Amino acid sequence: MPTLNWIGKDKIVNHHQKVPFKILEKKYTYSKGTETIDGESKNKVIHGDNLEALKSLLPEYEGKVDCIYIDPPYNTGNEGWAYNDNVSHPRLKKWLGEVVGKESEDLTRHDKWLCMMYPRLKLLHKLLSPEGFIFVSLDDNEIHSLKFMLTEIFGEKNFQAEIIVQANKRGQTYKDLAKTHEYLMCFAKSPSAKINGLPGGADLFPYEDSHGRYSIRELRNRNPKFGRFNRPNLYYPIYINKDLPDKHGFCPTSLKKDENFNIEVLPLNSKNEESCWRWGTKKFEDNVVSQNDKSTIFGKPKQDGSWGIYEKYRKGTVKAKTIWTETEFISEQGTTMLNKLGLSQKFQFPKPVELVKRVIQLSTNSNSIVLDSFAGSGSTGQATLELNKQDGGDRSFILIEMEEYANNVTSERIKRVIKGYGSGSKKIEKTDGSFSYYELGKPLFDENGLLNKDIDENEIKKYIWFSETKQKYIQAKEPYHLGCWNSTAYYFYYDKKKQTTLDESFLRSIKIKAEQYIIYADNSLLDKKLMDKYHIVFKKIPRDITRF
Structure with missing residues (x-):
């Protein structure tokens, strides 16, 4: 498999492992039109560097996100033109200097972009569920580099599509060729992941009966590899009663010939050669009933005067195409929506909500988690809320934005969508919902690898409990007790002011009965026989604390 190399790759290929784990500090929760310091929503808006923010999500969300949509910098080389092109941000320059070193001074803008994206994609890969998908919006500048990176990280077999999106119907007229499109690159986490179908409308299902809309498709197997010669059980006559057509001219069918069913x-095939049906006689009989309206098989005259046998096809979804030309996906629609929300002066070039909504439809179920780590103005949050309202889903979103407008644009947009905004033709109907707003806090471990004494002890407990059980932490009543899970009692014997020692005195203080004990402490004086007798596992602080 071909690979992509660039200056600095050797320095960042495993950099995601060295990113410090920082605590997420909740600033407020927005619910029912008000901000409060109490309560916690499963929807999150996080302000902070997205590399560090993605790392902070691992303990709770690793392998649980079904849909990732990102709209990263396009890297056009024209930093002054749009937010999306800013690969020379001071934070990025500082980071490159620290991670890549002196080589960073010689990096081209493409090298910088690749160095920036690679560790973020590695963390996104960790967060994605086995059945999940990642979608990335880009244009010509980096689309080929992106595909190489995603292939390296996600695997060649997990490539799904390079979707073409018509973003500008008129085209960029300042170029010799008026470019009208952008790309949406899609990879799966694993080969077992399946893209959803899209809801079908009247244009796809033009017929209707008392059971709903449907399309029709011929029952004859049109594949020339199959016929009477190798599928003799699928070659049999079907009889039509032409005297009982329905409103569309469709006539009832039968396997038995009589005075009514006589055609x-x-x-x-069209050359009068023997092929075969797609169904055997048993399935045919199961789908033909006496009432013509309920039958899924019928006869219909063709233009040449012959008759064909057709199936009523009622499947409620259709496969998405790889070229999206719908008007609701053009870039202007994103600006129009932001204008309706009264925020167009604060942010340029937002992604259309309907585009992100389509992505979510293709890759989620009703309870999925949706993640956008380049959140911008918050189109992904709005798309998630609107889709939930539309189909009754309970999806949640996580938005990460490093710029200062994370609160006054990204979060403000979500607030206005939740409570409704505007009036008349520009009115945005409320979706209801809530979200919690977070800032990135201090690192869990200090520069010496020790637990940071400035971190709230409950945050440390939450981290360790989740690393052991993958469950949400609920504060226990007994001192040092984290909780019980799968017949194991967990203890975190920690004191910021002094070293702790696991000894017989500490064991006598334990009141919980369990089949096994996992105890964190600075040191242990217990001998192996005693530990084996009571099924005790000692873990040293901080050495044995899992590093995400």
């Missing part, structure tokens, strides 16, 4: 149809 015989065999599975013959």
